[in-house]
Amino acid sequence: MAYGILTEIFFYLFIILIVFGALVAVSSQILMKAVMGLAMAMFGTAGLYLYLNSPFLALMQILIYVGAVCIMIVFGIMVGYTPKQLAAYAIGPKNTILALVTSLLTLGVLQLGLSRTQWVQAQGAGGGDYSLAALGEVLMTRYGLAFELISVVLMIAMIGAVAITWNGKRRGLK
Amino acid sequence: MPPELLRMIIAAVLVVAFVFLNAMILGYMERKVSAHIQRRPGLMEVGPHGVLQLLIDGFKLIGKQLVVPEASNKFLFRLAPILSFAPCVLPFVVIPFAQKLQIASMDISLIFILAMTSINVIAILVAGWASNNKYSLFGTFRSVAQAVSYEIPLLLSILSIILITNTFSLQGIIAAQKYYWFILIQPLAFIIYFISGLAETNRAPFDMPEAESELTAGFHTEYSGMGFSFFFLAEYANMFTVCSIATVLFLGGWKGIPLPLGDYTGIFWFMLKVYGLLFVMIWIRWTFPRVRFDQLMTFCWKYLIPFSLANLLITAVLVKLI
Numbered sequence: 475m476a477y478g479i480l481t482e483i484f485f486y487l488f489i490i491l492i493v494f495g496a497l498v499a500v501s502s503q504i505l506m507k508a509v510m511g512l513a514m515a516m517f518g519t520a521g522l523y524l525y526l527n528s529p530f531l532a533l534m535q536i537l538i539y540v541g542a543v544c545i546m547i548v549f550g551i552m553v554g555y556t557p558k559q560l561a562a563y564a565i566g567p568k569n570t571i572l573a574l575v576t577s578l579l580t581l582g583v584l585q586l587g588l589s590r591t592q593w594v595q596a597q598g599a600g601g602g603d604y605s606l607a608a609l610g611e612v613l614m615t616r617y618g619l620a621f622e623l624i625s626v627v628l629m630i631a632m633i634g635a636v637a638i639t640w641n642g643k644r645r646g647l648k
Numbered sequence: 649m650p651p652e653l654l655r656m657i658i659a660a661v662l663v664v665a666f667v668f669l670n671a672m673i674l675g676y677m678e679r680k681v682s683a684h685i686q687r688r689p690g691l692m693e694v695g696p697h698g699v700l701q702l703l704i705d706g707f708k709l710i711g712k713q714l715v716v717p718e719a720s721n722k723f724l725f726r727l728a729p730i731l732s733f734a735p736c737v738l739p740f741v742v743i744p745f746a747q748k749l750q751i752a753s754m755d756i757s758l759i760f761i762l763a764m765t766s767i768n769v770i771a772i773l774v775a776g777w778a779s780n781n782k783y784s785l786f787g788t789f790r791s792v793a794q795a796v797s798y799e800i801p802l803l804l805s806i807l808s809i810i811l812i813t814n815t816f817s818l819q820g821i822i823a824a825q826k827y828y829w830f831i832l833i834q835p836l837a838f839i840i841y842f843i844s845g846l847a848e849t850n851r852a853p854f855d856m857p858e859a860e861s862e863l864t865a866g867f868h869t870e871y872s873g874m875g876f877s878f879f880f881l882a883e884y885a886n887m888f889t890v891c892s893i894a895t896v897l898f899l900g901g902w903k904g905i906p907l908p909l910g911d912y913t914g915i916f917w918f919m920l921k922v923y924g925l926l927f928v929m930i931w932i933r934w935t936f937p938r939v940r941f942d943q944l945m946t947f948c949w950k951y952l953i954p955f956s957l958a959n960l961l962i963t964a965v966l967v968k969l970i
Contacts, residue, residue, distance in 0.1 A: 480653070506724055506777060513770065530756055533763045541766030548773045549792065552785075606755055606816070 485525050491518035505551045513544045530606055543631040550635030659751040663740045671884040672702040677923075678930050685934045712873035717779065720870065724778035729871065729878035732771030735764045736885040743892050744818050746902045746914030758806070758816045761889065765848070768882065769795050775879070776867035787866025790941060794847055794854065797948045802844035804956035805837040808963040809897045822901035831898040834963070838898045840956045842925075845890035847948070849883060852933035854944060891925040892918075899925075 491514055498511025516539040523532035613621045676691065676699065683690025691698025716722055742757035744750040754760055769792060776788025810816065812833075813824040824830075831838045847854040863869070868879045895901055895918060904917030939947070 504721065504724075506721070506774065510724070510727070510774070529754060530759070533756060533759050537759070537763040537766055540770070541763065545769055545773065545792070545796075548770060548777075552773060552777050552788070 481525065484521070488518045488521035488525065491515070491521065506548065509544055509547050509551065512547070513540050516540050516544070530609070538627070542628060546628075546631050547635045656751075659741070663737055663751070666740065667737055667881060667885045668706075670888050671881045672706070673923075674884045674887065674926060674930075675702045675705070675880075677927070678933075681927065681930045682934045685931075706877070709873055709877045714873045714875050715870075717781070717870050719780045721778040721780070724774050725870075726875075728771050728775035728778060729875045731774060732768060732882045733878040733885075735767040735771075736882040736889070738764045739889045740885075742818065743889070744822065744896065744901060745918050746911065748911065749915060750819065753819060754817070756816045757818045758810075758821075758893075761893065762803070762806075765886065765889065766799075768886065771882075772867050775871070779867075779870040781870050783863045783869045784867050787863050787869070791850060791867060794850070794944060797945065798844045798847035798854075798952075801840050801948065801952040801956040802848060804953070804960050805834075805841040805844070806893075806897065808834060808837045808956075808960045811960070811963050811967050818896050818901070821896055822903060825900045825903065829898060829900045834898065834959070836955060836959045837963075838894070840952055840959070841894060841897070842928075843952065844948075845894065846929065846932065847944070849886045849890055849929075851887070851929055853936040853939050855933075855938060887926060887929060888922065891922045891929070894925055895921040 495511045495514030495516075495518060499508045499515060500511075502508040502511060516535060519539075520532040520535040523529070523535060679701075680690050680698075691701045694700040694704050716725055739761040741751045742754055742760055744753075772791050772795075773788055776784040776791070779785075809821065809830055812830070813821045815821060815824070868876055871879065899921050902914035902918040904913070904920075907913045907916065909916055
């Protein structure tokens, strides 16, 4: 197993990529830089999927989140801001409390899910069929609704991009 | 060092070298073909028939100063060329140049290529916006509207091939063309793919994003030296990718008449087909005038998309029946 150490290194590289990207995304006042951070975090997530041996999910992550969602947000920023304009932000006490509650709640729910799940090894578990053909078959029949709902993501991204730039613009004018 | 890792490093070096070589060959080809179409000799000075001109141009571009405009967003301005170049190199990893010449074989090579090419749009957006120049911004707007619209007929025409072959693997698609090329049973898909490919790579008659006569140079107006070269390399690498996918999907990939070249027969036929298609791209650029932007959009939404949808539907029905 000469690859053991190498894969470990890549795993931590992807983690660093995600954390660094996420930090840039929330801390940069130039919105375009923030989107680049978001794209970086998405690439890191795609890398984690590769680490988990599912290249299809990794490519879908890049295709949908980097190729479509980020482009939509960038397009929104492009019409609203000039390259040196900083995004105006006002974090009041009310926002801080709301943000804290939301993030703690999300953390709690995720932690609950993580601790309650019985984890099985993906490779060779239960002798199931994990090929792309089988995945397609299941997505079209058993998980048809979930598959259709995924397409809502793009619409939400579009509305979100408009909302972010609109809001920032109005505050900036004040 | 494990042999697999060594193989990957050698492959990476070869791919980057090939991207540069390809840009040189195409640059020379473009200038020579355009010259002969316009009845002038073209490059003649450096080397026999000017073959070394592009090498000299490359050295000149490396030596030039990279001017960063004062009003631009400097970090993003420097980031954009790299962002444009890096994903354009990656598709070469999965392109099957010959039966045994493919760096990494994936079940989903085709999706890999599509995912990588979709990143290029972000680079154009960032480049145009960070330059803080009105020509760049206009070029960017046009480029994105064009890339997003023409991606639909492109994907639909690929999808009708996928319906026939039932695989995303490029070697699998070539293997499915055992008796005939798919251009014979999917001529409409080939035409739609090729036109959309021209638009996706911003080639004339769809070169609205860099229409020289109205926008100076579109999204890369402010770039000089290697910044410009990276966009230039990315454009030619993209052209090669588009043509090699067309070769794999419609023209039988590396298959051809057996020649006494041993293992090199496959790569000979593959390169011949790809550079043949690239020649057609250059030929189209120098013989057709640029379209207007509204004509561009009309052509995509009113003609290409309905035709590709109809083609997909008919293919689906026929595949189900046969």
